[in-house]
């Protein structure tokens with residue numbers, strides 16, 4: 001893997017500034033959410049949600065449909081602003097004040113529930129565009145790929161098993177391959193924290209298995225938050241699980257702890 | 272690269288076509304117009320020089336429009352405004368060049384004499400300077416586009432809403448320019464130009480020089496646009512068109528990307544407008560009519576969005592048809608235009624370029 005856990009450095013400019021400050025993770029926490037509430041027309045999608053993710057942790061988040069899992073990711077990545085509460089990346093970066101692009105540059109990568117890739121670009125170009133680089137207009141006008149960058153794209157292509165499809169138009173990939181491409185795009189960003197919203201939906205068993213292996217290999221160097229419905233998958237990769245229900249945390253713990261929690265049995269697993 | 276977006280400026284075939292175009296504009300046309308005697312069947316008349324020059328101005332606009340619509344996915348229905356502002360900016364200089372040769376033999380433009388104005392209004396400050404007006408040609412459309420774009424893109428106005436606002440913008444500007452008090456000649460606009468850089472404007476040589484400059488600008492615009500769209504910047508633009516949110520989550524501040532290409536496109540339109548006015552000999556608020564801006568979008572759709580060369584061809588085809596129709600059946604042009612648009616939308620969604628590409 002070419003992915004390094006070091007913080008972005010040396011990128012100038014307004015976006016780069018966030019990254020240059022670096023992630024202050026002295027307390028071993030990469031993401032810290034406290035009392036987050038989000039409501040849509042009076043309906044509370046998130047209700048005083050508090051959650052923290054440790055450095056290098058692989059956290060699985062489960063919960064019934066509508067529990068607020070995607071909304072939580074929207075809040076972390078700046079797509080939705082919380083009505084109340086705080087979200088910190090490390091000790092110092094207040095995510096509620098940053099734009100989507102700044103949050104990404106700071107080191108948070110996100111995979112959407114519905115795979116979103118650039119359908120008209122080639123697989124290679126998808127990776128090129130998401131690659132960690134100075135992403136200001138005047139830099140992209142004159143940029144060309146260094147050989148180190150080409151190598152890192154080639155390595156990611158290998159990781160996501162699309163090295164034979166580098167020049168294919170991404171829209172022609174299978175659903176599972178698109179999911180992998182989006183994961184590859186995340187890896188190219190070299191994020192500290194990866195948010196993965198239902199990453200194995202629509203994958204074959206074999207693909208699911210390999211995705212699980214990939215995530216386990218990423219944990220440690222990166223922190224991961226995986227939202228998934230596929231309980232077999234969660235069981236395979238999970239160390240710590242958070243159960244969301246009606247916009248708040250219902251339970252947290254190991255798989256067996258969560259499975260034996262009466263509240264969880266009632267609302268989710270027991271059905 | 273077999274898939275995705277080309278990284279090359281042009282292949283051998285592209286350069287060959289471009290070279291042929293240069294030979295036609297800078298070699299064949301001047302010879303046939305200036306050197307071949309008027310009674311020869313090979314003579315190209317002033318009518319054709321002006322018509323082709325005008326169409327090349329439109330082609331420049333079409334390429335600029337393709338940059339924002341075809342690549343960045345921003346459908347502007349107000350690009351005629353930027354064109355007209357460039358035209359008016361340069362038109363002021365042309366009005367000043369008339370000197371005291373107007374109807375009233377006064378040093379001020381006729382319409383000002385007619386309104387009994389004794390002094391130039393502030394907008395006309397320094398307008399007797401060629402370089403000042405040439406600068407306005409770039410700055411006025413550019414600044415307006417920048418300010419408009421800044422607020423629109425920052426507030427994430429997009430899609431049909433943005434199109435409607437641009438349409439309203441050009442309409443409002445048209446109403447403003449219709450007023451005499453605005454200081455730009457009201458509904459008559461500017462006309463009766465005599466000179467440019469103190470050279471008489473209506474001579475065959477001046478006409479041919481303007482024609483050649485327009486041709487060079489068209490080639491320059493095409494190459495610039497092609498260079499932009501084959502750079503990583505261009506790939507980001509196309510990504511914004513297809514999945515803007517994904518681009519933001521990749522760490523790009525998409526507002527700046529859109530703002531850059533939008534402003535550049537407006538500036539190019541302004542330059543085209545400035546080249547148009549001395550060749551056609553008139554600029555009036557009609558250039559800002561909503562229908563004019565819609566027509567620009569039609570050229571691009573007919574040629575094929577996101578191909579640059581397609582919109583250039585589209586502008587040529589539609590305007591060629593227009594000059595034929597408006598002479599042969601003047602009442603039917605708008606119907607014909609509507610029909611062309613419907614047919615292209617239904618049967619040639621990729622425009623002429625898509626059709627040519629399929630046949631290959």
Ligand SMILES: Nc1ncnc2c1ncn2[C@@H]1O[C@H](COP(=O)(O)OP(=O)(O)O)[C@@H](O)[C@H]1O
Pocket residue numbers: 040044045063064065066067068069070071072
């Ligand atoms: N933009 C929105 N407008 C209105 N309601 C929304 C919006 N986004 C999410 N919701 C609602 O918030 C709740 C949580 O949604 P979501 O976070 O997508 O749940 P999950 O991902 O856990 O299935 C759902 O009831 C959903 O209908």
Ligand SMILES: [Mg+2]
Pocket residue numbers: 069070071113
């Ligand atoms: Mg969801």
